[in-house]
Amino acid sequence: MALLVSGVEWPGEGVDPREAVASALVVPPDRILACQLVRKSLDARRRRKRWVANYRVDCEQEEELLARKGVRVWTDRDDLRFGCVDLTSVPRQPWPPSCRPIVVGAGPAGLFAALRLAEEGASVTLIERGGSVEERVRGVNGFWRRRLELDPESNVVFGEGGAGTFSDGKIYTRRRDGELGYIFRRLVDFGADERILTDGWAHLGTDKVRAILPAFRERLEQLGVELRYRTCMTDLLVEDGRCVGLRLGSGEELRRAPVIVAAGHSARDSYEILIRAGAAAEARTISIGARIEHPQELIDRARYKNARGELPPASYRLAWKPTRGRRAHTFCMCPGGIVVPATNHPERVVVNGMSFFSRQAFWANSAVIVEVQPGEYPGTDALGGPALSGPDRAGGLGAGWRGLHGAGSTGGGPPGGARQQLRAEEQLSPWPGGL
Numbered sequence: 001m002a003l004l005v006s007g008v009e010w011p012g013e014g015v016d017p018r019e020a021v022a023s024a025l026v027v028p029p030d031r032i033l034a035c036q037l038v039r040k041s042l043d044a045r046r047r048r049k050r051w052v053a054n055y056r057v058d059c060e061q062e063e064e065l066l067a068r069k070g071v072r073v074w075t076d077r078d079d080l081r082f083g084c085v086d087l088t089s090v091p092r093q094p095w096p097p098s099c100r101p102i103v104v105g106a107g108p109a110g111l112f113a114a115l116r117l118a119e120e121g122a123s124v125t126l127i128e129r130g131g132s133v134e135e136r137v138r139g140v141n142g143f144w145r146r147r148l149e150l151d152p153e154s155n156v157v158f159g160e161g162g163a164g165t166f167s168d169g170k171i172y173t174r175r176r177d178g179e180l181g182y183i184f185r186r187l188v189d190f191g192a193d194e195r196i197l198t199d200g201w202a203h204l205g206t207d208k209v210r211a212i213l214p215a216f217r218e219r220l221e222q223l224g225v226e227l228r229y230r231t232c233m234t235d236l237l238v239e240d241g242r243c244v245g246l247r248l249g250s251g252e253e254l255r256r257a258p259v260i261v262a263a264g265h266s267a268r269d270s271y272e273i274l275i276r277a278g279a280a281a282e283a284r285t286i287s288i289g290a291r292i293e294h295p296q297e298l299i300d301r302a303r304y305k306n307a308r309g310e311l312p313p314a315s316y317r318l319a320w321k322p323t324r325g326r327r328a329h330t331f332c333m334c335p336g337g338i339v340v341p342a343t344n345h346p347e348r349v350v351v352n353g354m355s356f357f358s359r360q361a362f363w364a365n366s367a368v369i370v371e372v373q374p375g376e377y378p379g380t381d382a383l384g385g386p387a388l389s390g391p392d393r394a395g396g397l398g399a400g401w402r403g404l405h406g407a408g409s410t411g412g413g414p415p416g417g418a419r420q421q422l423r424a425e426e427q428l429s430p431w432p433g434g435l
């Protein structure tokens with residue numbers, strides 16, 4: 001039996017943690033046989049900021065420590081959650097050759113679905129309406145920096161890597177899903193920084209995501225996955241109430257099942273296809289908001305009560321829950337990041353936060369959103385909410401590039417006096433002229 005010991009003061013990089021773990025458990029250090037760091041995060045609530053860590057611990061007479069605060073038995077679920085077990089080593093039945101899945105969408109959900117299936121021996125086809133990440137980056141830079149036409153099929157949200165490719169690449173979740181460790185391990189295999197395995201608030205950074213994707217693709221190809229870019233599902237084929245395949249934009253039919261539709265958040269046409277095919281869908285509460293920006297230094301001082309020093313750029317999360325009225329909260333906060341145009345429609349305005357791995361940009365940005373309930377937006381079907389931000393609405397906001405630019409976003413550059421602090425990564429700002 002091993003233990004999960006939480007709330008240990010992290011002794012620092014390269015320091016043997018046994019003494020710190022022993023001190024947290026109030027036992028002599030020689031009782032600790034082994035310990036492995038599984039998570040660490042910064043506790044910024046007190047005057048003295050400290051890194052707090054959780055460890056998997058092997059020690060003598062473990063049972064008697066179970067009553068201590070922050071100590072519990074290490075479970076099989078923890079093995080999966082912290083990536084201590086390789087799922088490919090779990091023995092299973094051979095994959096039936098007649099079952100050849102098609103995955104729609106090469107965002108994180110589709111990529112990992114294809115990978116897991118292929119690792120199990122399935123013959124997988126992965127289709128993606130957008131281009132490869134290399135093609136995408138060229139197209140997005142052209143749209144951002146040279147004001148080239150938006151490509152509605154391959155852009156900030158569509159294409160290899162999905163909607164998170166041009167973002168902060170945050171990879172934490174409030175869910176404690178048992179198999180997250182597998183995802184993190186694979187990301188490291190494909191080139192992510194090892195620290196994502198232990199950082200409580202891990203993020204990849206847009207620069208790293210772009211570098212990980214070609215390695216991911218190479219692995220899929222090694223496993224025999226057929227990858228088809230610029231290939232859009234336009235219909236699902238349903239016979240006798242069962243999905244038997246799909247139709248592509250070219251008219252070609254792929255009569256293979258099962259079909260996994262991992263179409264993400266922004267492909268409304270794909271939702272229409274699903275609903276037409278008989279998938280269950282319901283109107284839900286949606287969130288609407290805007291991005292706000294502050295100098296990162298202001299956030300650091302507010303959170304750390306001092307200059308940042310060696311600490312990471314500070315983040316925040318705010319929530320307003322009135323007893324009556326609309327709730328609001330901040331979401332997707334990007335420390336040291338930039339605000340980018342993130343639309344997939346020439347007449348729609350969407351902004352997102354993006355940051356590089358080092359998060360060294362001048363600004364911090366965050367979305368502030370309010371909840372809008374079904375009944376408050378037009379229409380009663382499942383697509384009523386998404387339609388609220390349709391092209392007809394964008395006009396009111398000042399549609400397109402010019403309107404967005406004029407809407408007050410700083411787009412990554414600091415104001416006048418602070419201009420000399422413009423960091424290298426902000427010079428890659430999507431806004432023409434670096435503004």
Ligand SMILES: Cc1cc2nc3c(=O)[nH]c(=O)nc-3n(C[C@H](O)[C@H](O)[C@H](O)COP(=O)(O)OP(=O)(O)OC[C@H]3O[C@@H](n4cnc5c(N)ncnc54)[C@H](O)[C@@H]3O)c2cc1C
Nearest residue numbers: 105107108109129158159162163164167232233263264267
């Ligand atoms: C504007 C925006 C900003 C975001 N910002 C952040 C952030 O900063 N940090 C963060 O962690 N998360 C962010 N998210 C959320 C994050 O991007 C998603 O959680 C994640 O991308 C979901 O992964 P997915 O694979 O389900 O879908 P997606 O990443 O959306 O991938 C779906 C893929 O399916 C493809 N597709 C869709 N329809 C079809 C079709 N008919 N045929 C073929 N291919 C199709 C699309 O081209 C796309 O590549 C953001 C999302 C959006 C929309």
